Amino acid sequence: MRWLALLALCCVALAGCAAGAVRPAAPDTAQERARILVMLRAAPPHFLPLDSYAGQYQSSPDHEAHRRVAMQLARKHGLVLVTDWPMPALGLDCFVMQAPRQDAVMPTVLALTADKRVESAEPMQLFHVLGKGDPLYSLQPAARAWHLSELHAVSTGKGQVIAxxxxxxxxxxxxxxxxATQARNFVDDGDYRAEAHGTEVAGILVAQADNGIGIAGIAPDARLLALRACWQERPEASAAVCSSFTLAKALQFALERRAQIINLSLAGPRDRLLERLLDVALAHRVTVVGALDETAADGGFPAAYPGVLAVAGEHAASPLKGLLRAPDEGIPTTVPGGGFGFVDGSSFAAAEVSGLVALLRQLSPAIRPEALLDALSAAPTPGLDPPRSAMIDACAAVARASGRCACDCRAASASMSVAR
Structure with missing residues (x-):
């Protein structure tokens, strides 16, 4: 075990050296906090959300007309127009405007909202991923706790698309x-790049199985949409920041590509634009998985948003109802530079649950959201105040969702009996 830990450390160190190459600067956090999202009514309905939708629309007369309106609004309120993006899932076009300073944001939002040309306006919000770094604890893989090799005999997530x-x-x-079937960069105009947290989450989700290398993802045959909506502020750290605009663009893309599962291993303040996009996703029975933010009293957004599957580790304290628990310590996964390391945190517990959802949805493609939540849920642990849900029993979840036993059949049979 010590030898494996030392090997992983070497891999991480090599990845850090590779990350030393010159890259475009990350977005300035202070500048992002002084930005405003302004929504205008969308383009005519003949602009369809296809691969080239954004490109077609942004060179169209309608886009130019909207841009002129946006520029008028920016001049009137002392703002600078930065960029824009179509949001056909909401029937809106979103314009990003820069305020001169952060304390001018809220008064300007209120003034913009009163303008009849504006559908809505809101301050740019910042989010953060929820990993806790790469501490090398004793190996505690979900592969062992969830009988993953036995589950993979009946389901590998084939046919499922995870964003x-x-x-x-x-x-x-x-x-x-x-x-990954597609990889897109929604942060800036630079090339798509490898970063720590996204690579770690991807390994837990879909790392190849039975290839003689490293680990097996929870859903190795699922297809991944690798959507870069967050950025590392420092190359040597896995911590990353996202904005409500970059996340909204990525959510719109995931909806266009008909992702069945959306993994959000991040947290931040409630955001109206993101809530509206999540409502569209949930209305189309997309499973949205969010990581619990233990520092937030309500569990954080989007984990606490109705319809989102909120995930935490075994020992996380939270009053959030319906909380799902999965392993969150000492998880081996992929790291940049072609290596492997150990991670912990609710980010990675959420990724495990997203992978497990892919297995369940392959077995039961028509499963309803409430049935999926019921399959994943466990009875509260007795004697705790407040009661705390137990860890997910993956074997029982498969039995509840599909009516078949894949592993630990005695427990699964008991679970099916209780469900009936």
Missing amino acids: ELDSGVELAHPDLARQ
Whole structure:
């Protein structure tokens, strides 16, 4: 075990050296906090959300007309127009405007909202991923706790599309090669790049199984949309920041590509634009998985948003009802540079649950959201105040969702009896 830990450390160190190459600067956090999202009514309905939708619309007369309105609004309120993006899922076009300073944001939002040309306006929000770094604890893989090899005999997530909204994924990693069907950068105009947190989450989700390398993802045959909506502020740290605008663009893309599962291993303040996009996703029976933020009294957004599957580790304290628990310590996964390391935190527990959802949805494609939540839920642990849900029993979840036993059949049979 010590030898494996030392090997992982060496891999991480090599990844850090590779990250030392010159890259475009990360977005300025202070500048992001002084930005405003202004929504105008959308383009005519003949602009369809296809691969080239954004490009077609942004060169169209309608876009130019909207841009003129946006520029008028910016001049009137002392703002600078930065960029824009179509949000056809909401029938809106979103314009980003820069205020001169952060304390001018809220008064300007109120003034914009009163303008009849504006559908809505809101301050730019910032979010953060929820990993706790790469501490090397004793190995505690979900593969063992969830009987993963037995589950993979009946389901591997085939046919399921998981949208990972995170920092960049190392697409050429030996255990991730060809696992992503698409990779897009919603942070800036630079090239898509590999970053720590996104690569770590991707490995837990879809790392190749039975290839003689590293680990097996929870859903190795699921297809990954690697959507870079967050950025590392420092190359040597896995911590990453996202904005409500970058997340909204990525959510819109995930909806266009008909992702069945959206993994959000991040947290931040409630945001109206993101809530509206999540409502569209949930209305189309997309499973949205969010990581619990233990520092937030309500569990944080989006985990606490109705309809989102909120996930935490075994020992996390939270009053949030319906909380799902999965392993969150000492999880081996992929890291940039082609190596492997150990991670912990609710980010990675959420990724495990997203992978498990892919297995369940492959077995029961028509499963309703309430049935899916029931399959994943466990009875509260007795004697705790407040009561705390137990860890997910993956074997029982498969039995509840599909009516078949894949592993630990005695417990699964008891679970099916209780469900009936």
